[in-house]
Amino acid sequence: MATYLARRLVLMVPTLLVVSVMVFVIMRLLPGDVVNLMFQDLGYAQSLAEMRAKLGLDLPFYQQYGRWLGNVLRGNLGESLWTQRSVLSVLAERLPVTLELGLFSLAFAVVYGAVTGVAAAVTQDRWPDTTLRSLAMMFLSLPSFWLGTLAIVVPSIWLGWSPSLQLVPFADSPRENLIQFALPAAILGSHLGAPIMRMTRAMMLEVLRHDYVRTAHAKGLAPAPVLLKHALRNAIIPSVTIVGVQTSQAIAGSIVMETLFQLPGMGSLLVEALAHRDFPMFQSLVLFLALFVMAVNLLVDMTYFAIDPRTRAQVG
């Protein structure tokens, strides 16, 4: 298992290098010159050339790339071209918002998906199953930004109340903060949870047919332990895989939700950085997110070992 972990960690290095080259090259290919834009808006240099030199954008591409990568490796993510603030400090400010939204959504998705998935499997083809499956299909088909829009509009028309669109920091008022995140997280989570529900149901149906489940029932074990210890544990791995895939979908979803609910998180930061052609900001953010997604996927693969001892033997 240690060799497997080492192998996976080693493979992450070339992947991250490819990500860094990709994001660096793509940013330079985008139309629109940041120096021109900044010269007009901020104009803290005498000429375009001077401005370019100040920002280090006069160097050849490979030197710019080398400089950036060298700094990143030393833990220096660079400074925003526009605000001159360090990327790290902006990240520290915005990350908690996205992390809170993402974790809430994923937690909602996992609980909703696992519980309704098991419930549907146990009541296969009866009304609870049909209802829960229809519900999952509905959540899968409802665009979260539409549901979010309705969640803002409908109560304000009928109740004269609308969710707060101003971020309440957790430190100021934990209760208000949690209430504020509950709505977007539930909307995003129901969308993310639907595939988990469908996978859990399908795998449970598969596993419940096995002999050892019948044996467990036959020897008089209570239904709950059979379901949770014998069946669910063997059925859950594909659902865990889905959770891994959904981490990057949760990031995409939070970009949309942050825009809609006006939460100042990473998603809106990324979109702003792209619009401003803020190279260091955008590059470092993408690299950070890529590392995050890869780490989560590795974590997901490692949980297989905890859930299913057989997988430990397979990787040695």
Add this chain to the structure above:
Amino acid sequence: MTLVRALVVRKPLGAIGAAIVLILLAVALFADHLAPQHFNETSLLDALQPPSRAHWFGTDELGRDLYSRILYGAQISMTVGLAATAIAVLLGAAIGVVSGYFGQRLDLALQRVVDAWLAFPGLVMVIVLLVLLGPGLGSVILALGISQAFPQSRIIRGATLVVREHAFIEASRAGGASHGRILLRHVLPNIVAPIIVSASTYVSFVILIEAAVSFLGYGVPPPRPSWGGMLSATGRSYMVRAPWLSFFPGLALTLAIFAFNVLGDALRDLLDPRLRAA
């Protein structure tokens, strides 16, 4: 023909999905004849009218008939959904088959690129590609097609790895067949099922992502009506005064995604019983 019958008899919900898809395709094709007004016919005197007999879904802030704009909106969702999926499938199949069949170093290298792509936040990648390609329907199709090709290639690579080990591949290689011939005549025909199955689930996803980027303001530029675009700027600034502006486009979008979802589910169950799962 048998597939259609199987769909109707064994998967009624899938058949309903297929019917909705056909209706949406017809709406997209004949929007010019079906819509009471052109999508950009403005009439400021009629701005922000609630739904009525004259304007079934009401009017927007420029007095344009929302019902007509939603019918025209089907054109974008259907074109993008089908064309981008086609690009994703072709490109994904090319990458996946080459990576899986040749294996070794080429596979290792290609898979690092695929890994890198998958580690990117997907929606951001689509937006970056859209900025790079410039505004327009073609760009939206291309950006979505390219970004979906990589996850698609993973599935196809997996299928290719299985096929590659079969004895008949070795036999034809021993018989002196070229790589190109083996790929086209032996590998491809054996992985068509997973390709179709995964493609059918991509259409609804692509439609959703198109709407999301339009919602964020990076989609097909106005005045062309896209369902996601209608939900963005205008829908939001007039949300409370004119709720129909955010209600109907979202409903149309949900209907389209639902139809492709249930159709995709049914096709997967019918075409590939082994994959009968999520």
